[in-house]
Amino acid sequence: MTKNTYDAIVIGSGISGGWAAKELCEKGMQTLVLERGRQVTHREDYPTMHTPPWEFPLRGQLPLELRKENPVVSRCYAFKDDADHFFVKDKEHPYIQDKPFDWIRGYQVGGKSLLWARQVQRWSAFDFEGPGRDGFAVDWPIRYEDIAPWYSYVERFIGVSGNKDGLETLPDGEFLPPWEMNTVEKLVQERILEAYPDRRFVIGRCAHLTQPQPHHIAQGRGQCMARSLCQRGCPFGAYFSSNASTLPAAAATGNLTLRPHSVVHSLIFDDAKGKVTGVRVVDALSKETTEYFAKIVFVNASALNSNLILLNSKSGRFPHGLGNDNGLLGTHIAFHNYRGSISARMEGHLDSYYYGRRPTAVMLPNFRNVKKQEMDFLRGYMSFYSAGRSGWGGARSEDFGAEFKAANAEAGPWGIYMMMQGETIPKQSNRVYLDETLTDEWGMPQLRVDVGYDDNDEKSLRDFLDQGAEMLEKAGCKDIRQNDSGQAPGLDIHEMGGVRMGRDPQTSLLGKFHQMHACPNVYVTDGASMTSTGTQNPSLTYMAFTARAVDHAVAALKRGDLT
Numbered sequence: 001m002t003k004n005t006y007d008a009i010v011i012g013s014g015i016s017g018g019w020a021a022k023e024l025c026e027k028g029m030q031t032l033v034l035e036r037g038r039q040v041t042h043r044e045d046y047p048t049m050h051t052p053p054w055e056f057p058l059r060g061q062l063p064l065e066l067r068k069e070n071p072v073v074s075r076c077y078a079f080k081d082d083a084d085h086f087f088v089k090d091k092e093h094p095y096i097q098d099k100p101f102d103w104i105r106g107y108q109v110g111g112k113s114l115l116w117a118r119q120v121q122r123w124s125a126f127d128f129e130g131p132g133r134d135g136f137a138v139d140w141p142i143r144y145e146d147i148a149p150w151y152s153y154v155e156r157f158i159g160v161s162g163n164k165d166g167l168e169t170l171p172d173g174e175f176l177p178p179w180e181m182n183t184v185e186k187l188v189q190e191r192i193l194e195a196y197p198d199r200r201f202v203i204g205r206c207a208h209l210t211q212p213q214p215h216h217i218a219q220g221r222g223q224c225m226a227r228s229l230c231q232r233g234c235p236f237g238a239y240f241s242s243n244a245s246t247l248p249a250a251a252a253t254g255n256l257t258l259r260p261h262s263v264v265h266s267l268i269f270d271d272a273k274g275k276v277t278g279v280r281v282v283d284a285l286s287k288e289t290t291e292y293f294a295k296i297v298f299v300n301a302s303a304l305n306s307n308l309i310l311l312n313s314k315s316g317r318f319p320h321g322l323g324n325d326n327g328l329l330g331t332h333i334a335f336h337n338y339r340g341s342i343s344a345r346m347e348g349h350l351d352s353y354y355y356g357r358r359p360t361a362v363m364l365p366n367f368r369n370v371k372k373q374e375m376d377f378l379r380g381y382m383s384f385y386s387a388g389r390s391g392w393g394g395a396r397s398e399d400f401g402a403e404f405k406a407a408n409a410e411a412g413p414w415g416i417y418m419m420m421q422g423e424t425i426p427k428q429s430n431r432v433y434l435d436e437t438l439t440d441e442w443g444m445p446q447l448r449v450d451v452g453y454d455d456n457d458e459k460s461l462r463d464f465l466d467q468g469a470e471m472l473e474k475a476g477c478k479d480i481r482q483n484d485s486g487q488a489p490g491l492d493i494h495e496m497g498g499v500r501m502g503r504d505p506q507t508s509l510l511g512k513f514h515q516m517h518a519c520p521n522v523y524v525t526d527g528a529s530m531t532s533t534g535t536q537n538p539s540l541t542y543m544a545f546t547a548r549a550v551d552h553a554v555a556a557l558k559r560g561d562l563t
Helices: 015-026 064-069 125-134 144-158 183-195 214-218 242-252 303-311 402-407 455-474 539-559
Strands: 005-011 031-034 256-259 262-270 275-283 289-299 331-334 340-346 362-364 381-389 414-423 431-439 445-450 478-484 496-498 519-524
Touching: 005 015, 005 275, 015 031, 015 242, 015 256, 015 289, 015 539, 031 242, 031 289, 125 144, 144 539, 183 340, 183 381, 183 414, 183 455, 242 256, 262 289, 262 303, 275 519, 289 303, 289 539, 303 331, 303 431, 303 445, 303 496, 331 431, 340 455, 381 455, 414 455, 455 478, 519 539
Parallel strands: 005 031, 005 289, 031 256, 289 519
Antiparallel strands: 262 275, 275 289, 331 496, 340 414, 340 478, 362 381, 381 414, 431 445
C-alpha cells in the first residue's frame, strides 16, 4: 500500500485528464495518471505525421473489409488509414446499443485530444442561466463570472486564435491572431448581417498557434502550418493536445507517474473511513488487478466511461454506484445534434482564391431562445459555414491525360457548406447503465446506452434547415440544398451528462466545485459533469472546469477538509 500511494490519482489522460495532471503536479502533488490505452509520446508515436498521400495504399481510405468490421467507428470523419491507429475498433471494447448510438473512442495516452476538432468557444452567461430560467434541467450551481478567469487561464496556456468580436452570446477570450475569412465568406457574412442585424458570423476560435508565445515555444510547440493533417498527430505541436502540452508540463515537475495499459475497474470506498481511498486497476495486457491509493481522485475517463466506472464502483454504502444516493447516476445524458447541413453555390468571384487549409470554419452563435423562451422548442443551435472552390475544375469523367490536366488547370466554382450544432435537452430517460450479465475482457460490465432524439430535436433541426436556407438565399447563393443526415447520437463525439452538477444533492451528483455530494474527495470534471450542453463546442469548458476544480481540491486538502 505504501508503494502504491500518491497524493492524487487522475483517471484518464485526455483533454481534461491532462489538465488535471498538469495542475496537480504544478501544485506539488505526487500524481498518478491512469490511462487504459497504450503509451503515445509526442512526435515519437505519430507514425503517419509526414507521410505523403500517395504513399498510402488507398490514398486515405480504408479497406472495405475493415469498414465492414467497424460499422460504428468507420462513420467518424477522421477514421482513415492515416489515423485509424488512434481509434478504438468496434470489437476492442464492446457496448450495447438499446438505441442506435455511435460511441467514438480513442484509448491511448492523450486520448481524443489527438483527434478532436480543436474548436474552443466560451459559454456565455445565458448558457449557465438557461436551465434554471427555462426549467429544462436543474440550475447550474455556477455562473459565467465563476468560470471566466479560468477560461482566460486555459486560453493563454493552450493558445487560441480568434477575434475580439464583442458578442454578448459568445464572450471574447485571450486570443492569438485569427485566421482570415476568404472573399466569399466575407461577402456572405456582410449580406446576412444586412438582412439580420442580430446574426453576426465570426471567424472560428480554435486551439491552434497562429503566433506562438514564449511559453508555447518553451514547451517545444510551433506555429500551425495549415496542413489539415491534425488527426495524424501534429509534429509541430501547433494544436493543443495533452501529448504536446499538459502532460509534458506535468512531467517537468518531477511529480508525475503515468501508467498506461491501466483499465480502471472501480473506485474503492472505505465504509469505515466514509470516503474513497483509491482505485482498483486491471492491467490491460496481463489482466492482473492492482490497487492504488490517494487522498483525492479525479475522474476524467471521458463522459460515458466515467459513468461506467462510477456505476461499477459499488460498496456497502453505495450498492448502486458511487455517490448514487438519488438514483440519477448515468441519467440525463445529452449530446449535440449534428444532423442538419446545407450546401449551396455562389456564382462569380472566380478571380479569388485562398491559401492553405484553414483549421476552422466561420461560426454564428445561437440566436434562438437566448434571453427568453421564444420558439416552440427549447434552446437552439450554433451554425458553422465555410466557402471553398472545388479542385476538379471542368474535368469530365471521360477526360484523361492532357485533357484531364488542362481541365484542372483552374479551380472550379465556389461552393458553400453550412452545418448545425444543436443543443439537446437532458432527460432522465436518456441514460447509460450496466448490463447484468455481459462483461468485457477486463471483467467490467458492458455499458448499455439508451439515448435518442426527441421531438425538441426534430423542431430545432427543422428550424436550422429553414433559417439556414433563408440566410443563404438572402446572401445570394444558388442551388441551396438541405440535408438531414439521420445520423445516430454519438457521432457528434460531444456526449455529456450522467454525473451532473447542481445545487441540490437530491437532483444532482456534483456540487459547484465538481465534488461528489456524497463523496467530497472525488472530483468529476469531464463531460460527465455537464448539467446542460450549450450550443458551443465543450472542450474549453472541460479544461476550465478542471483547472478550477484542482485549485479547490488542493486548497481543501491543505485545510484538512478532505482527510
